[in-house]
Amino acid sequence: MDLTSRFQQIFDRHRSEYDYMEIRLEKSDQTGFEMKNSKLTELSNVAESGGNVRVLNNGGWGFVVFNNLADLEESASEAVLQAKLVGRSKSVYAAVTPVHEEIYFDHPGDARKVSLAKKIDTVKKYCQIIDNYGEPINFSQGRFSEKFSTITFANSDGTYIVQEKCDMQVMILGMASKGDITEYDYYGNGSIDDINFIFGLEDEIHKMCQRLAALVDAPRVKGGLYTVILDPNMAGVFVHEAFGHLSEGDNVAENPEMQEVMKIGRDFGTPELNIYDGPYPGKRGTSKYDDEGTLCEKTYLIKDGKLVKRLHSRETAAKLKESPTGNARAISYKYPPIPRMRTTVIEGDKYSFAEMIKDIDEGVYMLKASGGKTNGENFTFTSVYGYRIQNGKLGELVKGVTLSGNVFTTLKNIEMIGNDETVENSPGGCGKGGQQGLPTSEGSPHIRIKNVNIGGEEA
Amino acid sequence: MKNIINLTMNNGADKAEAYFVKHYLDEIIFEDSLLKQVSSKKLHGLSLKAVKDDKVGSIATSDLTDLDSHAKKVVEFAGYGDKLTFDFVQPGANYPELDLTNEEYFAPSIEDLVSEGETVLKKILSYDKNIKVTLNIQRRKETKEIHNSYGLNLAADKYESILQGSALLVEGDNFINIGDVYLPQGGRINFTKFADDLIERMKISRKTVTMESGRYPVIFTPSAVNQMTLALQGFKGQLVAKGVSPLKEKMNTQIFHEMITLIDDGIMPDGFGSHKFDDEGTPMQKTVLVEDGILKNFIFSLESAAEMNKIPTGNGIKMNNNYSSKMEENFTNLIFKPGKVSLEEMIQEIKLGLLIDDISGLMMGNLYQGNIDSDMEMAYKIENGEVVGRVKNGALGTNIYKVWKDNLVAIENKLTPVVFASPVYAPHILCKDIYVTIA
Numbered sequence: 001m002d003l004t005s006r007f008q009q010i011f012d013r014h015r016s017e018y019d020y021m022e023i024r025l026e027k028s029d030q031t032g033f034e035m036k037n038s039k040l041t042e043l044s045n046v047a048e049s050g051g052n053v054r055v056l057n058n059g060g061w062g063f064v065v066f067n068n069l070a071d072l073e074e075s076a077s078e079a080v081l082q083a084k085l086v087g088r089s090k091s092v093y094a095a096v097t098p099v100h101e102e103i104y105f106d107h108p109g110d111a112r113k114v115s116l117a118k119k120i121d122t123v124k125k126y127c128q129i130i131d132n133y134g135e136p137i138n139f140s141q142g143r144f145s146e147k148f149s150t151i152t153f154a155n156s157d158g159t160y161i162v163q164e165k166c167d168m169q170v171m172i173l174g175m176a177s178k179g180d181i182t183e184y185d186y187y188g189n190g191s192i193d194d195i196n197f198i199f200g201l202e203d204e205i206h207k208m209c210q211r212l213a214a215l216v217d218a219p220r221v222k223g224g225l226y227t228v229i230l231d232p233n234m235a236g237v238f239v240h241e242a243f244g245h246l247s248e249g250d251n252v253a254e255n256p257e258m259q260e261v262m263k264i265g266r267d268f269g270t271p272e273l274n275i276y277d278g279p280y281p282g283k284r285g286t287s288k289y290d291d292e293g294t295l296c297e298k299t300y301l302i303k304d305g306k307l308v309k310r311l312h313s314r315e316t317a318a319k320l321k322e323s324p325t326g327n328a329r330a331i332s333y334k335y336p337p338i339p340r341m342r343t344t345v346i347e348g349d350k351y352s353f354a355e356m357i358k359d360i361d362e363g364v365y366m367l368k369a370s371g372g373k374t375n376g377e378n379f380t381f382t383s384v385y386g387y388r389i390q391n392g393k394l395g396e397l398v399k400g401v402t403l404s405g406n407v408f409t410t411l412k413n414i415e416m417i418g419n420d421e422t423v424e425n426s427p428g429g430c431g432k433g434g435q436q437g438l439p440t441s442e443g444s445p446h447i448r449i450k451n452v453n454i455g456g457e458e459a
Numbered sequence: 460m461k462n463i464i465n466l467t468m469n470n471g472a473d474k475a476e477a478y479f480v481k482h483y484l485d486e487i488i489f490e491d492s493l494l495k496q497v498s499s500k501k502l503h504g505l506s507l508k509a510v511k512d513d514k515v516g517s518i519a520t521s522d523l524t525d526l527d528s529h530a531k532k533v534v535e536f537a538g539y540g541d542k543l544t545f546d547f548v549q550p551g552a553n554y555p556e557l558d559l560t561n562e563e564y565f566a567p568s569i570e571d572l573v574s575e576g577e578t579v580l581k582k583i584l585s586y587d588k589n590i591k592v593t594l595n596i597q598r599r600k601e602t603k604e605i606h607n608s609y610g611l612n613l614a615a616d617k618y619e620s621i622l623q624g625s626a627l628l629v630e631g632d633n634f635i636n637i638g639d640v641y642l643p644q645g646g647r648i649n650f651t652k653f654a655d656d657l658i659e660r661m662k663i664s665r666k667t668v669t670m671e672s673g674r675y676p677v678i679f680t681p682s683a684v685n686q687m688t689l690a691l692q693g694f695k696g697q698l699v700a701k702g703v704s705p706l707k708e709k710m711n712t713q714i715f716h717e718m719i720t721l722i723d724d725g726i727m728p729d730g731f732g733s734h735k736f737d738d739e740g741t742p743m744q745k746t747v748l749v750e751d752g753i754l755k756n757f758i759f760s761l762e763s764a765a766e767m768n769k770i771p772t773g774n775g776i777k778m779n780n781n782y783s784s785k786m787e788e789n790f791t792n793l794i795f796k797p798g799k800v801s802l803e804e805m806i807q808e809i810k811l812g813l814l815i816d817d818i819s820g821l822m823m824g825n826l827y828q829g830n831i832d833s834d835m836e837m838a839y840k841i842e843n844g845e846v847v848g849r850v851k852n853g854a855l856g857t858n859i860y861k862v863w864k865d866n867l868v869a870i871e872n873k874l875t876p877v878v879f880a881s882p883v884y885a886p887h888i889l890c891k892d893i894y895v896t897i898a
Contacts, residue, residue, distance in 0.1 A: 039541050044536075047521075048783070060497075061496040066502075086495070086573075138702045139701040139703045180860075181705070181828065182693075182827045254493065373819065376636065380833060382823035382824050402820065404854045456832075456894075
């Protein structure tokens, strides 16, 4: 029996026992390698296949994961029983027009057309630049991975979608050591279609080495409140952490107090502040349909400083009486889809970098994010390096700076939004609900924020 | 799964190693104070390494239907590899006698666990109906096997159970989010204690108090101490071997206060991170890392041990317990030697200070260097020997090799099991003066 007939038979068999049922199968093939000090230490291929059945009944979910496709029918029966055990209310689920579509990867920059040997040589060349730099740099690490996955999705509404996706990442890390001091810097990038992103990075890596060597002797910023300018990479992570997560519908749907906090029309910043999320051509996290079969769309979250929408799965959209946005995402077949960001962007405004810096007496210019986190109300994120700003001019290089603050206050403290909007493919990914490493991307121009708390030693 | 070794050798490998894991997991999820989902996962995976002409390659797969093609592929991959710098584990080592299959975890039915979860909800909501409770109850049966072409054939079962939860109260723009993880320590999960602890912490967190930026005595809770252990990256043999650990030249010197003794114990009975062998087949063991503040050992995988000419310590662990992840060095159960004072005595001695419970923002900082750069996501003011309320919008920036050395004043006489990145049996730790900035 072909797959679609099997799916249909399962949907039909249990039709009276659920409000909604979906089946998601995934087959993926990932090749990756790692180098330490230009020596290949890990070369692997991961071929994975598995699937899940998710069932909604009376507001409760059953979810069964399996590796063997032979277990599909049994898993469906088990998920139905689980949902019956959980369901105690009414199922609420936004309608989505059923679609039949098969989307296969087709791009001239297909990574499978480039030999593994060439990819290894390319990354090795970058690691060698680091290794040959000399003191104080004494360690290099290079990582590359490419993953092709085919996701087959069907639901009891009649949707049947096959999506073939690609996700690639490269990370080149350098470490320097002098006495007790250890510093690091990295180059990271990714792509969902074109392997050429890994070529021609020699200048970037060389600049990184020069900066890393200087970072070892650079001072730390003293703790205190500063006016900061974030580069587009840092500002992108800022918008992801400080606002994006708060916009995810599952934080809001069942919590009346959160609905007050995230009330449509609330002022979140100056009228120049516009934030959106959605698919973005070529950027990690982009696909045509989400993991519930909803078409992904560009969604303005803040328009002219005011909250206009949240990011949704079908369930959270219905609970908040909004339309689904195509943000129900799962890291793999092992997990159910939940509202997650894709590409989150602060739109550019009018200021040049020179205008932003000219009247800052004492501040910090923060560059290159090494990560961030939020608990909804507060956020923290860290730069790999920065520069002091004194009397309107860039000063000395400083070590990584950790910035933290209250989400609501900090968004309102954005004083200037630059005219150089840049959307980047960052490596790594986002973590939420035990689903780590989900590909996302972020974008922003330079932004200037006042009264930012930087942790550190006493001034 | 032994057969895969023969298949790989028959396909031309000089050496081969297989790591196989299968697990069954039950999970019950409550979200926003509602029972949301029951799920089960039946998963398995094989990771295979082959060495040919001294070069190594590896593959991983969840597809066990065509083992011969995997055997062929891994040998082909080895052709791209570099020279393997370490050898696979030889058979004959002494493996610890550990029973990690506590049937108690699987005694309750799913319905029983749902009912226990509902009891937690009821208890917390009876304190305040506006609290949104999240609970994740998990139990897991895992079988791990390691085989290699030297004739090593290891297999062991491990059962785990864990309760994670949080209580969120939103009052205007003030979010109070208390999270906790409960490890049952050999018995069943104590749901009542979990609920009581969350309520107690919620009570004190509801009152927001102010404090100025400044230098204060600070008590770090076991959760915060657990987070701080992420800054102990310098103990990893790989960083030492590459010359980038700040501890590389500190063996047998005083790196922490003499009150700190720190043991990595992979064979602790009922330890959450205990096992008979690590993910490379090395017997797990007890390793004294720091004794009376003096650095005694690093942790080693096969690779870093070979590079440093040391004996591997059983710390070669696949990240996130994922069969396809690469091997890293990680702690097993990190255990502090208890101190001499109680938490109450520590608090009583402080006129004006802080009790810090969550500094998880440090994950983004320079952990290689031991930096602790973070916001204070959950911190409380101590005034005249009493915890008086929550301090918000604070941050600190310091270094573990500073705060656990000259700045350390006392260690609690009790350990609490906590798990963040790896399991830690941690005390409260009192430091005399740490500079915090408060916005």
